[in-house]
Amino acid sequence: MSDSDEFLRLYAHERSSGAMKIINLTQNEWRRRGDESDPYLVFKFSDPVTDYRGIVVGCAKDVDVHLPKRKGFSRNHFAFAFDDQHRPIVHDLGSKVGLRVMYNAEPGSRRSGFKFLLRGPAVCKQSYSILDIGELRKFRAVVSPYDNTSPDYIAGVSAFRQCMKQLSDARDLSHLELTKKGKKTPRPSRWQTARPDNGPVLVKDEIGRGAFGIVYCVWDATTGKISHALKVPLKPFDPYRASLWKRELKIMGCVKHEHIVESEVSDPDPSSGQLFTLKMEYLPLGSLHALPTPLTPSERMEVLCQLLSALEYLHGKEPPIAHRDIKPDNILVASRGPSGIHVKFGDFGLAKAEENLQTFCGTPEYLAPEIPVGRDTTANDTYTVAVDIWSLGLVIAKYECAAPTFPKKYTKDPKRWAKVVIAYFRREQEKNGSKLLRFLLDTMLVENPDDRKDAVTCLEGALALKKEISRIGTPTPSVPSAVTPSGPSTVITPSIYGTPTPSFQGTELSMVPTGASAATVRSSEVPTESRSHKRSRLGEPLSRPALQQSDMAATAEAEDHQLSEDDHSDNPKASKRRKVGEGSKGSRV
Known part of the structure; x- marks a missing residue:
């Protein structure tokens, strides 16, 4: 037009x-x-x-x-x-x-x-x-x-x-003159005597979908005002799915914190076998992943302190509640402006209230190293709410400085990925002198969960660091400002509940948009080779940002190579097999 x-x-x-x-x-x-x-x-x-x-x-x-x-x-x-x-x-x-x-x-x-x-x-x-x-x-x-x-x-x-308006005023004046003359006014037309409406017409638009639920944005058809978000269970409604859905409803019904998305159990949905729905507040700014500009240094500290206070609340419950899927997509932004930023945890589809946990679930890139992996796990292979501390620490660290792209080979090897991450951030901290990165490495990004600090201790330390930084300032990392954590190239919508990133439920690879549960993902949707790596492999020239990402990826590969050498140094047979597997393109892991 x-x-x-x-x-x-x-x-x-x-x-x-x-x-x-x-x-x-x-x-x-x-x-x-x-x-x-x-x-x-x-x-x-x-x-x-x-x-x-x-x-x-x-x-x-x-x-x-x-x-x-x-x-x-x-x-x-x-x-x-x-x-x-x-x-x-x-x-x-x-x-x-x-x-x-x-x-x-x-x-x-x-x-x-x-x-x-x-x-x-x-x-x-x-x-x-x-x-x-x-x-x-x-x-x-x-x-x-x-x-x-x-x-x-x-x-x-x-x-x-x-x-x-002029036509309406003329019509009213004509009726008034007829009334003064004692003449009967025309019979009201049908539109004036229409029956009253039965309340607002609410429209639902889908903004997220997972293995266990669909999230809708609900708005008024007359005013266009967004009322709330609504999460409903997804078909088929087998006993397993129904039990997971009821568990999420139970958790959301008993938590209330300023940095957790407000929600309430709503009326049953006739189309979903009469299972109850979850009515949630709608946050129009979306997730951290969807923000148009990176977080500033002060905003990073605010986000860390706010979410640690939420974890202190969740982990202090009896029994403690573990979120188990902390990532930028599941951190929603309630407000952002000159006065600061306000964030909240969303999507409790994988959350569980239990002391000792066993299920292999979460997003591979943010999995804690102690998460049990593989079929050889036993009943003694458990973990605790400390996994949330690791995941949140990794989220903040990736906003503090650029990080290497998550390689596919670590999808089910969180322990090895943790070693690469820790080594990388240690070296970056020595380069830029970031106080925040030093704090994260000392308290949250600790491989042994027994040595990792709990939410109470981390919050106290983060608040003290925040005061120190605001009083004397801190050196800005020398890494460029393009520090938004990397994610898969697949984007469904710039929706308020974020773009989906790979997650695990049990032993299945799944996709979980913020505000929804896990959904099965095809192998093609797993994070693949970055564009800069591909261009470098094809011999094409790289731009400055692409060169920097390529350098970081090469560094991660070097660290992984060193880890592999360490793994095989005490095993002569493994070392021999490794030499046999080497080719003209270098060693294979």
Whole structure:
């Protein structure tokens, strides 16, 4: 739509025969555009406004858009206008059958005497709405892209609404004069006597999906205001899935902390076997992973202190609650501005309240080294809530300085990956002198869980470090500011509940978007070779950032090589096998 005067087009949705006949009526010819195969009606700001309700559609002779005189159509069926925020709306004028507006795959709700937005908020994925005025009569309403702050758009809407107001004032004055003369006023039209609506029409748009649940954003079809997020269980509802879902509901029902997403158990969902749903607060800024700019040094300290306070609360419960999937995608941003940043933990789909844990679950890149791996694990191979301390420490460390890309070969070897990470961050700390990185290495990024500090001790140390840094300052790491933790290239949506990264549930590789549970992932979705590595392998020149990432990856490979040598140094047979496996391209791990 290149014409700035145009604000709306009406097409026949899926070429419905009833809608095509209405568009091709002789009375609507002056609005018709397009060819015979795909005609549409166009609406412009410059069109004359003849009714105080807007552009009226119906069977009456004096309407703007004509409908055939058929059963179910009213004389004044609905009208197009603008609300106080200059947004285009459609208003049912108390028609006999009502009007149904659909914004996605959901069936919607048919209402009489109700106002609907023609375009949903930004979270609404569908770029158009569907107007259903009866069987085989569905229109696709396409609103012109507009800027609410554009002077031309504001002027067009203001002139449109001013005409409506003048017509409304003239009508009221005419009724008043008839009343003074003792004459009966005209009988109210049907739209004035329409039955009251049954509350707001709430629209659900999917923003996240996992193995056990779907997360929706719920918004009002009249105001466009986002009400909340809703998590519902995903089919099929077998006993195992149902038990996991009930466990998450139980945990979320007993936790309340300023740095944990607020939630409450809602009414049962009839479509999900009457399992209860989870109603959560909606955080429009999304996750740390989705932030447009990296965290500043002060924001890193704020995030660390806030989330450590949440872990102190969770780990202090009886029995203690382990989150088990801490990563940037599951850390949601409630606010960010000059006054600071406020974050909250989300997605407790893998959380469990227990002293000794055994299940192999979480996101490979952020797994603690003590997580039991493989089929040789026994009942004695357990871990504790200390895994959360490691994961959070790694998240903050990767925001403090750039880190190597997570290699696929460490997917089920968290202990070895931990060694690489610790060695890398130690060397970086010696280079840049970061006090925060030193603190993380001493307290949180500790390979032995028995030597790792608990949440209480870490919080006390983090608060003390925060005061020290704010008083004397701290050297800024020499690494570039592109320190957002790396993740897979797969992006579903810049949704508020983050982009999914690989996670584990039991022994299955899965994807868990923030606010949802785990879902099975194909091998092609596992993090693959980085672009800079590929370009280097192909002999193409690398840019400065790409060179730096390539250097970091090479360093990680060197550290891994050294670890492999250490592993085999005391085993002559293993060393011999290693030499045999070496080729012209170097050793293989």
